[in-house]
Every structure is written in C-alpha cells, then in structure tokens.
Amino acid sequence: MSQDPDYYWIVSLKLSEVLNDIGVDERMILKRRRMALLRETMQTCNHRLQGGNNSFYNFGSQSEGSTTIGLYSDTDLLFCLCEYNVIQDWGEWQPGRPNLLMIQDETTSPGYCLLQWLRPDEPLPVPTDLFNHETDRVSRGKVLLKNTCYRDAVAGSVINGPAASRQGRPGLVDQDIVSAFHCKSWPAEAQPWLLQQGIGRWPTEDMKRYCETTGCFVVAVSSKNGQNEELEWRISTSHAERCLMFNLNITQLRCYILMKMILKTFINPQCDGVLSSFMCKTVLFHCIQNKHSNNWMQSNLLPCLMCCLTVLQNFVRQENCPHFVIPENNLMSGRISPHNKLRILEILQKIIQSKGRALLEIPIDDFGPRLTVTMNMDETFQYYQTPAQMYAHISTSMLLNTANTVIFCHMDFLGNMYHDGNAIVHENVSNFMLTLTKMYKEVGFSSLEKSALKFLAPLRSSSLGSVIASHDIYTTHSISPEALGWFSAGLNSDVASGRLKLASALYCVGDMERAELVLRNTGEKYDLNTVESVCNCYEHPMYYLRPGFMHKCNTGNEEMVQHTTALCVRFLPCEIGCVPKELQYEMFRSTQEDRLERNECFDTWMDCAVVDCLPYLYFLQYKTYRALQRVADQQCALTNLVTTIDSEQNLGHRETALNLLGQCMEQENRHIDVLHCYIMSLNIRARNNAANFLICRLLNEIVN
Structure with missing residues (x-):
C-alpha cells in the first residue's frame, strides 16, 4: 500500500481522524486551555486575596491541550515566590526588597545560573560574614542562595527532585509542584533567539516581542553535569514556551x-525513560x-511526523538536543548511555522505515486498533470507548479538577481559622x-480573573453568613438580615452546599417552615441523574x-460546577450555632491519641463538621419534618437517607x-440499627x- 502515490496523504487524513476521535480537536484543546488557565487564576487570586504576593502557573501538557486520556499527563504547577526581586542587571535593584542577582560564569552550565544575595538598603553584595548557614553558602567571596531551600515550599507533598509531587485520584490528574522565582527581564543567554529567523518564519516577530515581556523563572534544580549541584538554578522560559504552544495549529x-x-510505547519502556516529552516539544x-x-x-501529518522523528534521531546521534530558546543548553547532556543511544537509534529507524505502520501498535487510547479500523484493515474491533464517550470523559475530568480547585482554595482560605473565635473569623472573612x-470591580469585564472570583465568592459568602448567624442564634435566638444576605449571595456555589448551610441555620433557630421550603427547593435542584x-478533604x-x-x-464549560456538582457542607467550630x-x-471526633494518627497538612478538616450534601439534605428533612410532625414525610426522608448511604458510591464522608x-x-428507638450504623462507620x-x-453513649x- 505504501507504493500508492496517495499513501502519505491518505494515512495523514486517517491519523487526523483517529486523533479527532480521541479528543484532539480545536474545541477540546481550547477547552483544556481555558480550564487550566482558570484553575491557576483561581489559585493566584485566592493567594492574593489573603494578602500574599505569589502566583501559580499550570504549565505542561494539560494547560497546552497537548495530551489525551491515555497519556496520563500530569499537571506542572509552578509556585512563583514573587516577594524576591531577581535581577540580571544592577540597574534593576530595588530598595527594601530581598534582591538576588543572577550570575553566570565559567562554573555554570548553559541555561543555569547562581543567585547572589544583595543588600536591601543599597545596591551592594551582602557581606560574606552575614549569611544563613542553612540556606546560603559563601563561594568566591559571594553569598549564594542554595537551590535546596525552597524545594518544599508546597507543604505536605512528596519531594521529587526540584518538584513536589501530589498524587491525583482516579479521574483527576497528578501534580508536580515546583517553586521558582521570577525575573522580569528576558534571559541574557536568550537574546540571540529574538533575532533568529528560520525558513518557516516562526515564531513571528509579534510572538517574540510578547515572549520577551514574560521574562523568565529560576527553578531550584542544577544541571546533570554542573560543578555546583547545590547552587545552580535552572533558567526557565516556560511562559514563552506556553505562548509558542498556544500558537501551534492543530496538525x-x-x-x-x-x-x-x-x-511512551516504543522508546522509554526499553531505554530507562531517558527521553522526555519536553525534548519532543523542542x-x-x-x-x-x-x-x-x-x-x-492535516493531509501532511505523517510526513511531518517522520520529519520530527528524523530530527530527534539526529539529536540522539549527536547526543545534543539544543533548548529552543537557549540553544547552548543541551537537554540531553549526561542523560543517554551508549547502550540506550544505540537502542533508541535502532527503534527510531524502524519506526521511520515503517512509514507509519508502527503506529498500528500503539495501545494508548486504543490508537492502533482505531487506526486499523479506520484504514479498513479490520472491521471486527470494538472500541472500548466511542468518540462521544471519550469527549465526555475528558470534559468530566476537567470539570472535576475545576471543582476540586474551588474546594482547595476554600479549604486553604479557612485553614488558618479552624480554631479562631467567632469574632476573629467574622472579621477575617468580612475583610476577604x-x-x-x-478586586472584582477592578478586573476586566471578560477576564479570567472575573470568572475566578465568581467561583471564590459564593463559598466565602456562605461561610460569612453562617458565622454571623451562629453568633445571632447564640445572642438573640434569631438570624439577622445581614446573615441572610450573605447566605443568599452564597446559594449558587454549587447545586446544594450553600442552600444546605442556610437550611441548617434556619433549622437551628427553629424556623421550620422556611427551613422546609429551602430543603424542598434544594431537593428539586438536586437531579439524581x-x-x-x-x-x-x-x-x-x-x-x-x-x-x-x-x-x-x-x-x-466551567459553569457546570454550579449546576452539576454538590460540594461538601463544611462548618467551622465557630459556626456551631448553625449546626x-x-x-x-x-x-x-479526635482524641489526643487520634491526633497522633493525623496528617498535619491534610487532616485539618477533621476539626470541622463536614458532610456530603445528599445525606445532609435527607437528614435535615428528617429532623425538620419531625419537628413539623409530618410523619409520612419524615419516614420518607429517613428511607432516602438509608438508600443514599447504601447506593451513592462517591460519598466522601460516608x-x-x-x-x-x-x-x-x-430517635426511632431502633437500637439494633443504631449499633449497626456506628459499627459500619467505624469500619x-x-x-x-x-x-x-x-x-x-x-x-x-442501653445499660442504664
């Protein structure tokens, strides 16, 4: 078939068709990018609203849209510590700030630098007798910052080289979290790149001008062959690379x-994973x-792929993959052993010579079998997932990640207030x-910041309403208009949690009629399908x-969080009047002995009352109907509660x-059933x- 003059054209179109079927099309790529940018904006806004000055960035395949379900790409979360002023020129020094000067000399590898401490009161180096033994080191008369000092800036994660890794749950993505500093100026080593022009006339002059404005990051990791393992910092142009990726066409x-x-299929399993996706991108x-x-x-996809594989083959042969922006930085330096080099070259040669047939062996996303069917080579294969199911799977994963970011930001915000009194929490949440x-009034009408703030506001509003109502109930046995106003502003955080916090407060103040009305409305909105x-948590x-x-x-898109998810209902100790x-x-729940079993970072939620929406809805209905003496409705609510606990598979707080x-x-005097419930809970x-x-108790x- 490869002798057919139209062979490459036909196979290219078939490859494009299969990739489209597994979710690699313009719509899904744009959706992936928007969701990733929204999540990083939410995290940054949440941090800034709490008085911080740092920024979050989601780099890598998830934010580029350059992945599929079966590639299992993680999220590269960069945590930028913005309080430091990293400079390349003494003229960029700023008074009153911690200043770090990027230094490159004969000891640093290309694409890497050292960071020298400068004085905050005048543009001079910090004296060598004034340094922190834990974080700094004196070398050649300079006080230099070690690259080990901020690797664990993101608490509670497993440290993995320069990155802290956080495992995701099934359906969600893993995260590699790395701390970095930002330098506003474009790297000196990358200046020649701004002037280069290839025959493809890409990147365009506009793209280069934009890239130049993004500056660079310095990341706490040394080169493979560097002389300063403890002191080298990698210069990263991730922001510029994102710009380049966002300007690629679909082919x-x-x-x-x-x-x-x-x-992933042919090379890394046999060659110790020495090649990276970043090399492929380069x-x-x-x-x-x-x-x-x-x-x-699209009709030329296969020849383009063969061209890329040939270039990769040449890079491996030369053991030199030049960084696209800083060509002196060899991405393959010290990575490939002689044995792996020969094996990689052999594999690549076979793939190139196969003229695309090797792609039939790719199991990822059933790519090979799908291509076989599309090429009319085998019509018996049944897809594990149809294209429609693939698209739904991808969209669902993105929405769940967005919802979890909303929850994470709220938990992060509440994290320092679990043990504060009502008045302090009231003041903190009000100020927030x-x-x-x-901030909402100042950002652009259609900006991502506006969308992010719309997600952050409702959960905080519900918390503020509940904090005020708890104090109201304790002091006046009523709920003030102010509290009700904040409850109202928090109703649409998701399908149910804001409404249930309001219903809970109304129940606790004894307003059963209004509580029943809110609960009925919540039940109508909670579509079990x-x-x-x-x-x-x-x-x-x-x-x-x-x-x-x-x-x-x-x-x-992201608005579905408000219409299809039910987030946990969470009460701080100072909201106890609404519980x-x-x-x-x-x-x-925790004894002193229990606390020894808790994770200091991730188990703080245990100091709150946290419950899933659906069982809490039926519990509140049971209690409210009991108070209203509506026995039939009360028993119906109890039955629904039992059914929910038995059948709902994704409850977080069963x-x-x-x-x-x-x-x-x-309360039904069914003591055997009571005991059964508690034993199941302890299991x-x-x-x-x-x-x-x-x-x-x-x-x-029973005994007494």
Whole structure:
C-alpha cells in the first residue's frame, strides 16, 4: 500500500481522524486551555486575596491541550515566590526588597545560573560574614542562595527532585509542584533567539516581542553535569514556551502528541525513560522553525511526523538536543548511555522505515486498533470507548479538577481559622469579601480573573453568613438580615452546599417552615441523574460517575460546577450555632491519641463538621419534618437517607452520614440499627471518628 502515490496523504487524513476521535480537536484543546488557565487564576487570586504576593502557573501538557486520556499527563504547577526581586542587571535593584542577582560564569552550565544575595538598603553584595548557614553558602567571596531551600515550599507533598509531587485520584490528574522565582527581564543567554529567523518564519516577530515581556523563572534544580549541584538554578522560559504552544495549529499539536505516544510505547519502556516529552516539544519547535508553514496541514501529518522523528534521531546521534530558546543548553547532556543511544537509534529507524505502520501498535487510547479500523484493515474491533464517550470523559475530568480547585482554595482560605473565635473569623472573612469585591470591580469585564472570583465568592459568602448567624442564634435566638444576605449571595456555589448551610441555620433557630421550603427547593435542584458529590478533604477514589453528569460536563464549560456538582457542607467550630447537635459531634471526633494518627497538612478538616450534601439534605428533612410532625414525610426522608448511604458510591464522608443515620435511628428507638450504623462507620474510619463516642453513649443508655 505504501507504493500508492496517495499513501502519505491518505494515512495523514486517517491519523487526523483517529486523533479527532480521541479528543484532539480545536474545541477540546481550547477547552483544556481555558480550564487550566482558570484553575491557576483561581489559585493566584485566592493567594492574593489573603494578602500574599505569589502566583501559580499550570504549565505542561494539560494547560497546552497537548495530551489525551491515555497519556496520563500530569499537571506542572509552578509556585512563583514573587516577594524576591531577581535581577540580571544592577540597574534593576530595588530598595527594601530581598534582591538576588543572577550570575553566570565559567562554573555554570548553559541555561543555569547562581543567585547572589544583595543588600536591601543599597545596591551592594551582602557581606560574606552575614549569611544563613542553612540556606546560603559563601563561594568566591559571594553569598549564594542554595537551590535546596525552597524545594518544599508546597507543604505536605512528596519531594521529587526540584518538584513536589501530589498524587491525583482516579479521574483527576497528578501534580508536580515546583517553586521558582521570577525575573522580569528576558534571559541574557536568550537574546540571540529574538533575532533568529528560520525558513518557516516562526515564531513571528509579534510572538517574540510578547515572549520577551514574560521574562523568565529560576527553578531550584542544577544541571546533570554542573560543578555546583547545590547552587545552580535552572533558567526557565516556560511562559514563552506556553505562548509558542498556544500558537501551534492543530496538525502541529497532533504531531507532538504522536511523538509522545511513540516515546511512551516504543522508546522509554526499553531505554530507562531517558527521553522526555519536553525534548519532543523542542524537536517540534525546531522543525516548525525550519519548515515552510504550508507543510503543516492535516493531509501532511505523517510526513511531518517522520520529519520530527528524523530530527530527534539526529539529536540522539549527536547526543545534543539544543533548548529552543537557549540553544547552548543541551537537554540531553549526561542523560543517554551508549547502550540506550544505540537502542533508541535502532527503534527510531524502524519506526521511520515503517512509514507509519508502527503506529498500528500503539495501545494508548486504543490508537492502533482505531487506526486499523479506520484504514479498513479490520472491521471486527470494538472500541472500548466511542468518540462521544471519550469527549465526555475528558470534559468530566476537567470539570472535576475545576471543582476540586474551588474546594482547595476554600479549604486553604479557612485553614488558618479552624480554631479562631467567632469574632476573629467574622472579621477575617468580612475583610476577604471586601477585598474580593474591590478586586472584582477592578478586573476586566471578560477576564479570567472575573470568572475566578465568581467561583471564590459564593463559598466565602456562605461561610460569612453562617458565622454571623451562629453568633445571632447564640445572642438573640434569631438570624439577622445581614446573615441572610450573605447566605443568599452564597446559594449558587454549587447545586446544594450553600442552600444546605442556610437550611441548617434556619433549622437551628427553629424556623421550620422556611427551613422546609429551602430543603424542598434544594431537593428539586438536586437531579439524581446529573449531580455528583465532590469531596477534596482527603484522597479517595471516585468509583463511578453518572452518565447524565458526564453528558452535562461535555455540553458546558466551567459553569457546570454550579449546576452539576454538590460540594461538601463544611462548618467551622465557630459556626456551631448553625449546626444540629447530631452533627456537632463531628467537631470533636479526635482524641489526643487520634491526633497522633493525623496528617498535619491534610487532616485539618477533621476539626470541622463536614458532610456530603445528599445525606445532609435527607437528614435535615428528617429532623425538620419531625419537628413539623409530618410523619409520612419524615419516614420518607429517613428511607432516602438509608438508600443514599447504601447506593451513592462517591460519598466522601460516608462515616459521618452513618453517624447521622444512627442518631436518627436512636430517635426511632431502633437500637439494633443504631449499633449497626456506628459499627459500619467505624469500619470505614476507625480513628478520628465521632462514632467512637456515639457508640459508648449508646451502650451507656442501653445499660442504664
């Protein structure tokens, strides 16, 4: 078939068709990029609203849209410590700030630098007798910052080289979190790149001008062959590279994805993973720069891929993959052993000579079998997932990551207030909302910042309403208009959590009629076919996702968080006045011995009362209907609570739901069922569980 003059044209179109079927098309790429940019903007805004000055960036395949489900690409989260002024020229020194001068000399590898401390009061080096033994080192009469000092800036993660890795749950992505400093000026080593022009006339002059404005980052990692392992910092142009990736056409992105599939299928499993996707990206950049732009068409995808593989082969042969922006930085330096070099060259040669047939062996996303069917070589293969299912899967993963970012930002905001009193929390949350409102008015009408702030505001509003209402209930046995106003502003954070906090407060103040109305409205909005419970308190699997939920995710963008997710209902200790007594026990779940079993960073939620929306909805309905003496409705709510605990697979706090059910059963005088509930709860979480107290209380009542 390869003798057919139209062979490359036909195969290229078939490759494009299969890639389109697995989610590599313009719409999905733009959706991936928007979601990633929104998540990083939310994290940055959340940090800035709390008085910080740092920034978050989601770099890598997820934010570029250059991935598929089966590639399992992680998220590269860069945490930029903006309080430091990193400079390349003494004229950039700023008074009153910690200044660091980038130094490159004969001891530093290309693309790397040293960071020298400068005085904050005048543009002079810090004297060698004034240095911190833990974070600094004196070398050649200079006080230099070690690259080990900020590697663990993101607490609670597993340190992996310069990055801190955080494992994602099934359906979500892993994160590599790296700390860095930002330098506003373009790297001196990269100045020649701004003047280069290849035959592809890419990057354009406009792109280069923009890249120059992004400056660079310095990341805490040394080169493989550097002389200063403890002192070298890598110069990163990730922002500029994002600009280049965002300006690729669909064929160029598909070519890059095919290279990564080839790398993952044929090369890295046999060659110790010595080649990286960043090398593939660099190869692609060089090829685009040196090929005429009209070559990069869908009907020419296979020749473009062969060209990239040939360039990669040449780089491996020379053991030199020049960084696209800083060519003196050899990305392959010291990475490839002689044995692996020969093996890689052999594999690449076979793939190139196969004229595309090797792609039939790629198992990722059933790519090979899909291509086989598309080429009419085998019509018996049944896809594991149809294209529609693939698109729904991708959209669902992105929406869940967005929802989890919303929760993470809220938990981060509340993190320092778990043990504060009501008045302090009231002041802190009020100040936060004032700052948020001011920021919202200042940002552009259609900016990502505006969208991010719309996600951050409702959960804070509900918390503020609940804090005020708790104080109101304690002092005046009522709920003030101010509290109700904030509750109202927080209703649309998601399908149910804001409404349930309002209903909870109304129940606790004894306003059963209005509580019942809010609960009925919440039940109507909670479509059991399309709404999923989302919890980010701890790592737990999501076993099954409703088809209706996945369909909704695929039809919309980030706004679906408000219409298809039910986030945890969370009460701080200072909100205890808005918490029914049955749920208050959750705030006191941990004994001193239990606390020894807790993770200091990730288990702080255990000092709150946290419950999934759906079981809490039915629990509150049970209690409200009981107070209203509506027996039939009360029993219906109890049945729904039992059914939810038994059938809802993605509850994050099933043990809490069982504790609430057990206390309902106590009120029904069904003591055997009560005991069963508490035992089931303890089977889920033996430590840090209020059931340990509740079961003792139950046994005491039975005995006495």
